[in-house]
Structure formats: C-alpha cells, structure tokens
Amino acid sequence: MYRISHNTIPFRICLFVSIAFALPQVVSAQQAISDLNVIVLHDGRVFNGQVSETAGGYRIDRTNGYVIVPFEKVLVTAGTLIEAYEAMRDSLQRPSAEDHIALAEWCLDNQLLRQAESQTAKALALEPLRSDARALMKRIDELLHPSPNEEMPRESVIRTANGVLVRSERTSAGLTRETNQEFVRTIQPLLQNSCGNAQCHGISSQNLFVLRNARRGISGFSIASDQNLDLVLSLVNARDPDRSPLLEKINGSDPMHPPVFQGRLGTEHYLTLLSWIRQAAQQGAGEDFGPSPSIAMSEPQRLPDPERGRPLVPSTAATTSASFDSSSERVRFPADSDGNPDGQRRELPDPFDPDEFNREIHGFTALESGRRESDGTSPSGKTQEVELRR
Incomplete structure (x- = not known):
C-alpha cells in the first residue's frame, strides 16, 4: 500500500x-x-x-x-x-x-x-x-554476482536504541548503507557546491582531484557518485582521520590552497565533513598514510656524502685574503680561489689611474704638471702649488 x-x-x-x-x-x-x-x-x-x-x-x-x-x-x-x-x-x-x-x-x-x-x-x-x-x-x-575471488564486504551487528540487533549492510567501499547515503545526500553536494566548479576541482579543471558532475536529474548519477566517493576516501587518513589530506586542504593548511569553507556556515560545514570522515575511518575506509614523520633525537642521522669536487671546508691557503704586492702594484689572489691550479696566480691590473684622476680634477695629467712646474705656472697662469704624483 x-x-x-x-x-x-x-x-x-x-x-x-x-x-x-x-x-x-x-x-x-x-x-x-x-x-x-x-x-x-x-x-x-x-x-x-x-x-x-x-x-x-x-x-x-x-x-x-x-x-x-x-x-x-x-x-x-x-x-x-x-x-x-x-x-x-x-x-x-x-x-x-x-x-x-x-x-x-x-x-x-x-x-x-x-x-x-x-x-x-x-x-x-x-x-x-x-x-x-x-x-x-x-x-x-x-x-x-560477485566473483568468488573477491573479498565480500564485512558485515557488522549494530544494536539500535530499542535493543534490536540489526545487520548493517555495507557498500563496496566498506561503508555502511547509512554512511554511504549520508555521503550522497550531504557530503557530495557540500563538496560540489564549495569546490566542484570548473576552475577548482570540477570536470574541466586540471587538478588531480576532480569531482564528477553527480546531480540528481542527469544520467549516470549513481556511477558518478561512486567515483566521487572513491576519490574522497583516497584522501581520508584511516589511521588519523583528523589529519586527513582532504581536511588539510579544505581548512587552508596548505598556503597554496585557501580555506574552502568560509562565511557564517563555514564552521558548520567543516564539522559536518569532519564527522563523516571520522565515521568512514572508523568503518575501515580510507588510506593508511602511516604515522606522522618524525626523527628521534637520540638517533644520529648520517648526512649524504658530498659530491666529488672542492672540499666542503676550505683549506687555510684558500681562506687567505687577497694581498697587495707593492713591488708590482698588482692585486694578487691566493691559489685555487677560483679553481686555478695550485701555484698559478692570476694578477689583475690596478683600476686606479692617477693621470685620469688629475685630468678630471685639475684638467691636466701628472706629466703636464711636471712640465708646467719647470715653468712655474699652472694652466690658469698661476703658480702651481698642488701636485699629485704617484
């Protein structure tokens, strides 16, 4: 009826x-x-x-x-x-x-x-x-008609509030019927409305996490929902559901991914998703991402061997500062400072030119100054009192 x-x-x-x-x-x-x-x-x-x-x-x-x-x-x-x-x-x-x-x-x-x-x-x-x-x-x-070689989803017995024992049917993903229906009716629309557009994680996006268009009123709703469920469960940490990669992306832990749930209902939506993820993980769904990476303080960690080439710690000769040789008036650099063979020194000319300096400051060079000194005059006709010599 x-x-x-x-x-x-x-x-x-x-x-x-x-x-x-x-x-x-x-x-x-x-x-x-x-x-x-x-x-x-x-x-x-x-x-x-x-x-x-x-x-x-x-x-x-x-x-x-x-x-x-x-x-x-x-x-x-x-x-x-x-x-x-x-x-x-x-x-x-x-x-x-x-x-x-x-x-x-x-x-x-x-x-x-x-x-x-x-x-x-x-x-x-x-x-x-x-x-x-x-x-x-x-x-x-x-x-x-499941294959005999396939492992059948495990069943559990649940005691209801009135004391009646009922068998909980499980889906192919290992979830109970109630948890699977909650995904279809609540979690899936929540994710599609929040991040399932074409630019973010819709069918037209270039991301690896792509939600299928599973909306009632179009063909293939059930198949698309199953694909979305498998995708979401792949980002659920079965060992520690509160630290699931899906939650870390949604709450903005990744600096490259802003928070998804914002505004007045943001907290409520996040708690709804968190509750479902905990429930799914409790039923054995999700992936085992292993324990959080950590290094014990008492365990010495050996660094990888350096590549062949220059030593990590320079020798004393290599750390000697550059010196100025007054006899040749040239700047000398220590051996191997730039990869030259031992004993070979590279000399650089002194960048200071006194003739250029005198020409810019006094309008004549030191040689011209010596000639004018013998005459006792300067270029302006006055006696030259200042002379720059090397």
Whole structure:
C-alpha cells in the first residue's frame, strides 16, 4: 500500500513528468495512514519510521525522536521501501529510457538491486546503445554476482536504541548503507557546491582531484557518485582521520590552497565533513598514510656524502685574503680561489689611474704638471702649488 503526493516535484525531472500524469490512478484514498512507514522526498531521500499526519505535513516517529516533513516536499508515502518503488514504477506512463535509468539509480542508492536491474534492463531494451545504462547494468551485475575471488564486504551487528540487533549492510567501499547515503545526500553536494566548479576541482579543471558532475536529474548519477566517493576516501587518513589530506586542504593548511569553507556556515560545514570522515575511518575506509614523520633525537642521522669536487671546508691557503704586492702594484689572489691550479696566480691590473684622476680634477695629467712646474705656472697662469704624483 502506498500513496503518491498530489503536490510533488520528484527527485528526477524526467521522472516527474511521467508521474504527474498518473497520480489519479495510484492514489489510494482508503489506505490507513497508520500503515505507512516510508516517506520519499522530492530529492529522493527516504525517511523510515511510524508516519502520522499532522498540521501541514507528516510526522515521522523514530527511536531517537521525530521529524516533521511538509506535504509539498513529499513524493511518495508507503508501507515499505519496495512499495515506494512500486508506486513510482506504476505511476510511469510510457516511460522513456531516461525514466528507467532514473528509477534504477534510486533503487541502487537504496540497495534495491533486483529492482535496479529490472529498470536498467528496460532502459537498454529501449536504447541498447546507451553507455550509461550499460555501465549501470555492469555495476549492478557485479553487486548481484560477485566473483568468488573477491573479498565480500564485512558485515557488522549494530544494536539500535530499542535493543534490536540489526545487520548493517555495507557498500563496496566498506561503508555502511547509512554512511554511504549520508555521503550522497550531504557530503557530495557540500563538496560540489564549495569546490566542484570548473576552475577548482570540477570536470574541466586540471587538478588531480576532480569531482564528477553527480546531480540528481542527469544520467549516470549513481556511477558518478561512486567515483566521487572513491576519490574522497583516497584522501581520508584511516589511521588519523583528523589529519586527513582532504581536511588539510579544505581548512587552508596548505598556503597554496585557501580555506574552502568560509562565511557564517563555514564552521558548520567543516564539522559536518569532519564527522563523516571520522565515521568512514572508523568503518575501515580510507588510506593508511602511516604515522606522522618524525626523527628521534637520540638517533644520529648520517648526512649524504658530498659530491666529488672542492672540499666542503676550505683549506687555510684558500681562506687567505687577497694581498697587495707593492713591488708590482698588482692585486694578487691566493691559489685555487677560483679553481686555478695550485701555484698559478692570476694578477689583475690596478683600476686606479692617477693621470685620469688629475685630468678630471685639475684638467691636466701628472706629466703636464711636471712640465708646467719647470715653468712655474699652472694652466690658469698661476703658480702651481698642488701636485699629485704617484
């Protein structure tokens, strides 16, 4: 037993057009609302619990509290998840391949593998060349018929608040169903809206971290979501989740990468991502980046041998300062100061020229000054009193 809301905008636009025309045929007015335990929202999200009607919407009572969902946000109400699927399936009139793929991906998100297989097969019957449908069918087939050599995801037993033991289904990434759904519904949109544009980490960027366009309403949503999940988990530190490379990039620890979450909701978004990363690491997902690099103070560290060539510590002769030889009036440099063989000295001329100095200062050279001194006159006709000689 199920209901489909009269005021509905479904999680896939292509699905909405088909469902909207079929509402009168699928609504069961005689259904008791106490039989409803599942609510599907426009965006595909699913709420489980005891459903009851309240002012302006539905109240969903669960073990840890209750949720109130407005009528206009509800697509389907049903007793079970399979009944919700049947409601959406039966409401489709002359569905296209796109409609079948949309419903198949919703089934895959909610672990309805047989139903997902059926819808994908119908899509391929209509359009056998659809690559996204073939890829989706391949993935569903791998989940339904895993190879004997492949290690099956481990299962765990979880005790709920009311004491009931339930088996936690795990995805191919090792995450529980709840953690995987939280990624699809919360973490993935958060990352795409914050850093998934073309310039940063979108499909058109040149970065290694590229988020696929996984938005409800387009083909290949489930496949793109799985690729994004694998990409994000590759940057989760399973040993120390709080120091995951993904968090270090987002919080601006890298000077080349500014903080991603800013503004009024920045802290809230960061804590949401941090909580999910911790949860994923606790379930065994992520990579082992090893311990933080450190060097014990008591362990001597041997430096690499220097390359062959000049010694690291110059010899005494090489450190001797340059000397001035007054006999030759030339500046002498020590041997090997610039790579010359031992014993060979390179001499540089004295840059000071007294004739040039006298010409600039007095207008005549020292030789001209000697000639004028014998005459007792200067170039201006006066007796020369100042003479610069070497």
